[in-house]
Amino acid sequence: MTDSLTIAACSRRRFWEDVRNLIFDLDRIENAPKECEEIDKIVDLTPSSRILDVGCGVGRHSIAFAQMGYEVVGVDMISYHIEEARNVTRRMGLPVSFIHGDIADLPVKEDVGFDLACNLYRSLGYEDALEHDYKVLRKIHSMLSGGGWLILELIDPDDFYGNEVRTSEAVVSGTVFKEKITVDTCVENYELTITKVDEPDIIYTATHRLFSWQKIREMLEHCGFSVERLERQSLIFKPKGSRKIVVIATKT
């Protein structure tokens, strides 16, 4: 197919619909409960602990934590994801509360007193302005109880060298997904070409901010967190795709 349509992915529902089966594949879904168990071993949760899943996507971790008996609130700015998460938890009879919206813009009267906030599988750095990421971290800080935990999983920009162009290809249910990633001073340029039989190719482009371990540490401390542990070879999350930085912090 030679025709193609180029779309800036940004926060478009259609992009997330098209990539649903690529980014939330079975492997990732099945691995989430193990990740939550690992997190549970690190942070001091009690049976009455409340967990905030920021950028919860389709609710992989929200659902796993709820199955472990915790009270969970998941927040995501993509309605498509929230709808799926709500449908799944309704079917499973799990009492998870999902909120559709940008965490940074949640009203001031929002829920507070969480014991753990998770921001997993790179859910920071989506908006153009760095100030937005500070707003997200400050908002999470305000929603945690004193001493509450934050776990962040981010792509490590130092995993990319110079002008490296990283490509990958996957076929899911007959649809071909070709990814091309370059990193330019902590900005990831992402291009995804989707080829479906008898349809014009769709090329999505997006940019995401990446954070060096020094930068994320500085940002967290600026927002009132104390960094307890910072891993560049994660022991919690299964290595898949680019290398991750995992930060475990507490609200001071």
Ligand SMILES: C[S@@+](CC[C@H](N)C(=O)[O-])C[C@H]1O[C@@H](n2cnc3c(N)ncnc32)[C@H](O)[C@@H]1O
């Ligand atoms: C790669 S997905 C990861 C989803 C989920 N954490 C997981 O591990 O399956 C990133 C998600 O973060 C969400 N997101 C990014 N920034 C956000 C924000 N400021 N407020 C709410 N959701 C956000 C996106 O909409 C997207 O669903």
